Amino acid sequence: MAAPVDDLVLLKKVDAKLCGNLLHGLVDGICHRGRLSYDQYSEKISLQEWWSLSDAYTNLFKDAVKNSWTKDMIMKEADCLDDEYKSTVVDVISSRSPDIRSQLLNDSHAISLAHMTDFDWKLKLVMSSDKISSVKESVLAVNMTVQSNDGRKNVTVELNKEQLDNLITSLEAANKALVQFKS
């Protein structure tokens, strides 16, 4: 799936020195580190062009990393550009390919029914309750963000020490299985 030549040529509208910034920003967008804002380039490129430009280069980067293209192949792909732009594109790909690659791998192995994206915990000490004057039991509130096909969901559980131990042992068993698979 080669990027259309017309879209790639749009890069020429940006100053050669600034295009490195733009391309790196696009790579950051691939890696979920905040998208590039259009405002900075709004004087030179129309919005329609901006969209096609960013799509074209995003696809180009993904393809280049996916198929591990060599330098020459990238050069050929971006043949419509001037030398200065071409070398910038090659530099960007060669410097960021590990990042893009790991992100692509992460994205593809996140395809599943549900998986945890983030978790947070709080340790609380229960001093007393309405019936008992001195409880002094520590509880752990675990807050898990689960990403499933239907969207993001928050799961919050409160565990005492025993339950936490159970959870940890089951997680350790899972980790053991993973380690066994690796070796």
Add this chain to the structure above:
Amino acid sequence: MEEVDNIILHSLRSIGCEIDEDVVSLKEFNTEAIVACSVRCIKTIHGDVDLPNTLPSAMSAKFRMGTSLANHLQELGYRGDVGYQTFLYSSEADIRKIFMFLVDKLPKEVVETTEEILGSSVLLQRNIANTLSRQLSSPWVPSSLKHKGIAWRGKPPTWQREGTCCSFHFHSCNVSAPEGSGDLSKKIPKALKSYYQTNLPFITCQTQDYNDIVPSVLEKNAADVTAQMEWENEWNQSGLASRLSQQEYRDRKRQRILKRITDQLRQDRQRSEATSGSGSSQDLQQMLASMGGRGTGSAKTKGSRFTHSEKLLFAKDDDKAISEVTTVLPAGQTEEEKQKEREEEVNGLKDELTSLTSRLDDLDLEVKKFTASIQQMEEQISNQNRSNSEKEDGYKVKKRTLDLLPDAENNIAKLQSVVDSSAQRLINLASQWEKHRAPLINQFRDLKELSSKTESEAQLKLEEIKEFRKKMKQVQDDARGKEELAKQLHSEYERMTKDVNRSAYTKRIMEIVTNIKKQKMEIDKVLVDTRAVQKEINQLSGKLDRQFTVTDELIFRDAKKDESVKKAYRYLASLHESCELLINTVEETGVILREIRELEDQIESEGHKKVLANLEKISKDYQQIKKENDTLIKKIKGKS
């Protein structure tokens, strides 16, 4: 004495007595100070003593206070001579003794603190309770008056955090920093370098939220550390034994995992193809799909495992869907009929289902049978092929012999010669082979030995490396532990230096001990000296005695004959007597001298006791008491 005074003064100051900075010894204490300090000491020892802190002005009250102080001291176990006069008309030595006793009795603060440290959970709970009670008792303050929930209040006022408005989630995101800049010997690729220099945003700009920076950095650090530790573990356990370089080991592992994953995927795919390939199940699935209105295959055909599980899930759902569809169809009938029909239909469908499943089982069985028979057939075919080729070979040989039969004699001879020559050749070859074989075998043996040797060496080295790594880790742990200990000790030491200069004291004590040793040695010397002198004196007196008796006898014998000798004898006796008298007098003078010296010492010590000043004081106090008595008598008289 200065050291003792220093210690006493320090301890008195530490329990809160008000002593001027320029006071350096107990000599400078006046009566008020002595009384105040001893009251303070007794109060810190006992806690619940009813004594005024300062000396009262009235004379009789002063005496009463002195006596009560003395009583308290005796209650505490002071064995010396003590009374009101010790406090009111003090002598330096007595005061020093009393203060030494009191300071010794002071409660040890160190013991208390260590006891508190032992119950850290108790301390924590007390702390929590304190904070809670303080926050409960303090009035509510609008959050706009507290910046990030921090307020300055309490008693005594401290900075404290109230509420949870300023806490936020520990949310981290990926951050990246330049890598490999620590090792200058390795070149960073130019493109990467320019990226680091010009385009990589600072870590503070990489997060979307300002609050995420610290969590992100912590998270990244923790992830790096755990990855490194895991790798170290694995390398120690299995990596070293494989005898590969780290890079090779990683590559091999990656390949292995890749292969495993591809195998798994291929197997799953085959299985899913097999299930979807069999006609009946596909029909069923299509039917179910059309009825349920869902496209099972549309969502994901990527991971075969997932489609598999999805199928399983949907299969259950579709059963429900069937029942739903069938219940919707019939309309316009009475409820009972509907119910009946429904039940019938359900029963029919159930029957159908059971028959279908039984048929499916049967078909499965048949398929298994067929596959078994296919295998059998294949085996048979291979067997047949083998026998075929064998038979063909036999046929060829037989045909050749049949061709040779007509000219039998000649052919036999020819064959014989051929056989002979080939036998000769064989022998030749065998001898040649023998010739080549011997050196080759030797070489082989040598090489084998060498290889086994290197193998064992490698094993040894491996063991050594493992041991070294273990040692390395141990030493690291040791160093870490020691560093921690050092830190702890250092902090403890820092805490301790607030106290009296300990090392100076120990040094002083050591000096004193050495001094005492020296003095003891000198005393011993003097003792030996005196003993020697006494011995000499004894010897001399014995000698004198013997001389005297000898002379006495000699002269006594001659005295009977001669008058002049008689005179001499008388002189001798008087000489002896007067000499003895002289010696006695000398001894007596010695005794008297010693007495004089003792008396002088006594005078000196009495002089130290400020007798004159005390006497004046006493007479003054006496006058005052007299005056007080007079006024009291006057008062009584005035009243009566």
